[in-house]
Amino acid sequence: xxxxxxxxxxxxxxxxxxxxxxxxxxxxxxxxxxxxxxxxxxxxxxxxxxxxxxxxxxxxxxxxxxxxxxxxxxxxxxxxxxxxxxxxxxxxxxxxxxxxxxxxxxxxxxxxxxxxxxxxxxxxxxxxxxxxxxxxxxxxxxxxxxxxxxxxxxxxxxxxxxxxxxxxxxxxxxxxxxxxxxxxxxxxxxxxxxxxxxxxxxxxxxxxxxxxxxxxxxxxxxxxxxxxxxxxxxxxxxxxxxxxxxxxxxxxxxxxxxxxxxxxxxxxxxxxxxxxxxxxxxxxxxxxxxxxxxxxxxxxxxxxxxxxxxxxxxxxxxxxxxxxxxxxxxxxxxxxxxxxxxxxxxxxxxxxxxxxxxxxxxxxxxxxxx
Numbered sequence: 001x002x003x004x005x006x007x008x009x010x011x012x013x014x015x016x017x018x019x020x021x022x023x024x025x026x027x028x029x030x031x032x033x034x035x036x037x038x039x040x041x042x043x044x045x046x047x048x049x050x051x052x053x054x055x056x057x058x059x060x061x062x063x064x065x066x067x068x069x070x071x072x073x074x075x076x077x078x079x080x081x082x083x084x085x086x087x088x089x090x091x092x093x094x095x096x097x098x099x100x101x102x103x104x105x106x107x108x109x110x111x112x113x114x115x116x117x118x119x120x121x122x123x124x125x126x127x128x129x130x131x132x133x134x135x136x137x138x139x140x141x142x143x144x145x146x147x148x149x150x151x152x153x154x155x156x157x158x159x160x161x162x163x164x165x166x167x168x169x170x171x172x173x174x175x176x177x178x179x180x181x182x183x184x185x186x187x188x189x190x191x192x193x194x195x196x197x198x199x200x201x202x203x204x205x206x207x208x209x210x211x212x213x214x215x216x217x218x219x220x221x222x223x224x225x226x227x228x229x230x231x232x233x234x235x236x237x238x239x240x241x242x243x244x245x246x247x248x249x250x251x252x253x254x255x256x257x258x259x260x261x262x263x264x265x266x267x268x269x270x271x272x273x274x275x276x277x278x279x280x281x282x283x284x285x286x287x288x289x290x291x292x293x294x295x296x297x298x299x300x301x302x303x304x305x306x307x308x309x310x311x312x313x314x315x316x317x318x319x320x321x322x323x324x325x326x327x328x329x330x331x332x333x334x335x336x337x338x339x340x341x342x343x344x345x346x347x348x349x350x351x352x353x354x355x356x357x358x359x360x361x362x363x364x365x366x367x368x369x370x
Contacts, residue, residue, distance in 0.1 A: 031359070034350030034366030035314050036297060040343040043293035043331055046284050049264070051209040051234075053279040055202050056267075059173045060195035061086055063188040064166040065094070076179045080171045080199060087196060089188070091167035098164055101157035108149040115143040175201035176273070205275045207234065207246060209264040209283050213255045216262050232266040235282040236274075244269050248285070294341055295334040300349040301327060309335075312355060314346040314363045322357040 067089035074086050171177070177199045182188060188196065209232075234242035246268040255262050266283070268275060275281075296311065304310050308324050315321040325340030341347065348355070349366050 030318070030362045031355065032351055032362045032364065033314065033320075033348045033355065035346040035348050035363055036300070036366050038294055038296060038337075038341055038343055038345045038347055040292040040294060043290045043295060043336065044286060045288055045290060045329070045336075046286055046331075047211065047329065049209040049211055049283045049285055051207045051266075051281050051283045053275045053277055053281060054206045054208060055175070055200035055277045056204045056206060057173050057175060057201035058277070059175075059199050061169060061171070061177075061197045061199060062190075062195050063087075063089065063169060063192070064190060065089065065163050066189045067091075067093075067167065067187070069182055069184050069186050069188060071184050072180055074177055074180075076177065076197075078177060080174065080177050082171055082174045084171045085168050086171055086177070087169040087182075089167040089169065091164060094160065094164040094167055097160040098157065101153065101160040105150065105153035105157050108146065108153045112143070112146045112150060115146040118142065169196065171199055173199055173201060175199045200277055202270055202273055202275070202277065205268050205270045205277070207232070207266045207268060207275075207281060207283060209266065209285070210259075210261045211264045211285075213260050213262050216264065231286040232268075233284040233286070234268065234275075235284070237280060242268070242274065242281075246283075290336075292343075294337040294343060295331055296325070296327075296337045296341055296347055297334050297349050298330070300347040300352075301325065301335055302352070309340075311341060312348045312352065312357065313341070314348060314361065318361050318363050320348070320355060320357050320359045320361055 070088045070090050072087055074080055074084070080086065177197050180197045181194055182196050232246040232248060234246070236242055246266040248264065249267050250265040264285075266285075301309055301311050309327050311323050311325050313321050313323060323340045323345075326338045328336035328338050330336075346363065348361075348363075351361075355361070
């Protein structure tokens with residue numbers, strides 16, 4: 001009997017030894033994540049806007065009379081003064097018109113004396129029935145008409161003198177004059193479509209910026225809350241920064257119904273004529289300073305399937321929690337957070353792949369630059 005049971009006992013012992021040799025696998029360690037601690041810090045609010053340069057003053061030079069240009073008295077591209085003669089129109093017909101008006105005025109003035117004397121005689125004769133009352137009234141009317149004719153002829157002489165003065169086309173404003181579109185010998189007329197030239201004052205210039213109405217309201221709120229005056233910096237088309245800051249001066253009173261944008265105007269000193277009218281520029285509008293702003297690295301903010309901005313933070317017990325956040329403008333490589341995150345939150349910026357809310361993690365400060 002003992003020989004019969006010996007192999008079964010050996011088999012049982014062998015199985016027990018094999019079972020004791022196998023160990024269960026250790027549990028997976030929590031995933032490692034890197035975080036940054038959010039802090040409240042002062043942040044300068046800056047908006048980048050497209051803009052166009054326009055002259056502080058601009059005036060088209062146009063003829064006020066018809067005639068042939070006799071000469072041009074300026075150099076294209078030069079600075080001209082208000083009142084400076086720019087063009088001279090042939091004045092011969094206008095001098096003749098002045099002489100004609102002078103002669104007609106003298107004739108009208110001479111007619112006054114005779115009509116007044118006739119009216120005075122008729123007033124005396126009507127008393128003794130020497131003339132009829134009708135004839136006396138007619139003499140009085142003739143004297144009055146003679147006086148009116150003198151007034152009319154004085155007006156005609158003044159108009160002729162004005163037209164003569166218009167033969168010298170003068171600069172309406174001071175500034176830099178552009179190219180001349182007409183040369184001596186050209187016929188010019190009042191009301192013509194093309195200006196002779198254009199004068200622009202560009203020692204100071206306007207820059208018209210396009211800003212959304214919502215951003216404009218935020219800008220006004222910031223300025224009213226002590227943000228200071230809004231300064232503007234320009235970036236030129238070649239990438240260079242214009243060395244002189246501008247000042248915000250004016251906002252349009254109407255919002256474009258199609259784009260929801262409004263025009264904001266800034267002024268810039270332009271002593272070296274770097275800013276030319278029509279130039280396209282990029283403007284950085286310094287809107288003020290938020291004393292306690294929260295900035296979140298852009299690597300730590302994603303968007304869910306509904307398009308909402310979300311962030312993962314390390315909560316109590318190193319458990320991941322998800323926050324829905326509201327973000328404003330970008331400040332360098334960070335987002336300005338308006339709600340959803342607070343100073344002291346540990347925002348996860350490394351190890352986000354396949355990370356889910358509620359998971360336990362091993363948290364460590366993220367490397368600099370994350």
